[in-house]
Amino acid sequence: MGARPEVRDRRLTEGWSIDTRRRASGFPRPRVLIEWLTVAVIATLAVALLAAGQLTQRADNVIFDTLAKLSVRAPSEEIVIVTIDNRSIAALGRWPWPRSHHDAGLRRLAEARPKAVGYDVLFVDPDRDPAQDIRLADAMKTTPVYLPMTFDVPGQDGAAFDPLPPVEPLRAAAAGIGQVNVEFDPDGVVRRAFLSESDGRRVWPHLTELLYRAERGRPSPAYERADAGASAPVVGALTRERPVLISFAGPPGHFRSISFVDLFRGEVPSEFLRGKLVLVGATADGLGDRHATPLSGGTRVMPGVELQANLLDALLTDSTITPAEAWGRIVFAVVPLWLLLAGFLWLRPRANMALGLGLMIGVVGLSMMLFLLAEVWIGPVTALAGLLLVYPLWSWRRLEASSAYMVEELRQFAEEPDVLSALSRGGAAPPSDVIGRQLDLLSRAIARARDLRRFVTDALQGLPDATLVTGLDERVIIANREAEQLFEGLSGRPAVGAQVADLTATMSVVEPDAEADGDEANQASGAADIEMETPRGETFNVRRTALTDVDGRPAGWIVRFTDITALKAAGRQREHILQLLTHDMRSPQVSILAVLENAGKAEVKPPVAARIAGYARRTLALADSFVHLARAETRQYVLEEVDLGDLLIEAVDDLWPQSQARKITVSTDVGDSEHLVMADRSLLTRVLINLIGNAVKYGREAGRVDCRVFARDGDGGREIVCEVADDGPGMSEEQLAHLFERFWRSAETRGIDGVGLGLAFVQAVVKRHGGAVSCRSRLGEGATFSVSLPAA
Structure with a gap:
């Protein structure tokens, strides 16, 4: 009736639970599958749009900023900032300074021999005195100086943009010119930078990228990893390329710095700047080059030169954060969504709730791990939003579908013929409102179920064994008198309404022996039997039979406890x-x-x-x-197809030492064809060894034993026969009558080794193979033993 249970489980009900879940969680109904596909498509499209459009970027930025604060590090020893701070402005005059101040500062830097200088000051307009620009250009030639440039968008005369490099002769004297454009997120915070900008013909690397190349002699790994066309925003005709998220080393004031006025006056030791990457830039209040960053905190903004220092530090330590592309964001958001959707089909509501919470925690944890360990940023909010969206959507659809399904099933149940029609109760006409009709259907169905339960209960009372009827939840619905007496004595509680696990809590499963009687046969036939033992030493055979509904689906179980204590003893x-x-x-x-x-x-x-x-x-x-x-x-036999002729030859070979000791010639005749039977190889071989061994023991000294195998037609069909004939003293009719009895030996054989069980063994094995064994003999004429088995 039902599927085979897990008969070897340590607890009886553990096997039932597994089997029940397998039956109850079969492939979803078509209607459920349609509902699931609808919810899956809607949720997937919504999540994909959120991920592709970065509509949750503001929420993701909150998490990014938190992680940025957790990942601060010591600043690179290679970077020193020369700040144009309030003290320098007060000492050297208001901004902008004449070229002579910058000329003097650069010459002081040249004396310290730094590795390179990033002079984060825009020289896009010529000085009133052209000689000042020439002297500044000469100073720039004393040490590698990299200057910034900017872009005027839109440009003049209808141009999309105009590049604004430093004026000549500064442009020619600079070791390199890089763009320093700042990219603001929608919330006005600077988190990312573009390592290059292009108009399709020309490429302008970032100023910090040029400083990296001056230090290492090659492009930075971040520059080479970043896709030149990935997420490239276009400003006019200017394309921003190779995006990276800045891994900030620390908040404002984190890097080693000196005041410009101290450098100007020669008060900075050369060792402080020798071999360093020096950034010169404005930090004074009122100069405007200040930006909000993830580490700013409140109103504390970061000067542009410190922003460049953080980006340069990230390039030097290869710790820039790579933003995920659109496809990566979509995959990251859709995969947990589909895992939860799969859980909706196969898991129970409580498991789905745990799965949803686990996926949310996993999404946030994976996002953090990618940020901190792999230096890749994928915001988790889109994935979280998808999980939070799909759960109530699916719950609503399932509740609606469940309600419709229940009403339809109750209506069909009411229309089915009632096997207990004589017990059916009359009732008032159904109400006119929808809810009332549904409740009336439910009430009638419950009444019929109660009548049927009473009928089944009365029928079970006549059974001699303790018998339980349970639902799929393994709670006892009906128990006969024997079951009530048994479990009240074991658990001290009524059986009806209790879980089977509670009723059998004091009982233990008896592990079957390796050669337990009938165990393998039960398994082969699909029997649902296990054995359990009570604390009082009683042993019960427990058989479970599945109850199914009209569609063949599981509805419950019938469990019978048969007392086998005497048999086990x-x-x-x-x-x-x-x-x-x-x-x-x-x-x-x-x-x-x-x-x-x-x-x-x-x-x-x-x-x-x-x-x-x-x-x-x-x-x-x-x-x-x-x-x-x-x-x-x-024991249970293990049958296989064997050639009886081959077994005969093996047996003769095994007995060669005994036959040689008595100088007996053993001949075999197995013919040219196979003689196949279904047999337990080891037991049938021992049968032949016993027969041939007896012929060798009881045969005449220096005589012969003839063995042959042949096929013949018997009463039950084709059969294979093996005959073993000796030339010994033979046996009388009285001896033949007792030949296969246990422990029986004739007076003539008392002096020969033996215990009188060999032929009883032969007869037992042959009979269990469905064959027969016989012996023909006369006194003085030897004996011939014949074993016949059904042909395979």
């Missing part, structure tokens, strides 16, 4: 006997033989030793033969 007694024979009786005999072999003739006289050894070997043979016979009668 008999089985244990048999096992104890076998253990006694296989160990307790064999071990002393083996020890006796070992003592006799090691003692020597001086301690035990040879005739006495021979007699003791004979008795010991006889006892060993008796124990082995009895064990083989018992297991042949009880």
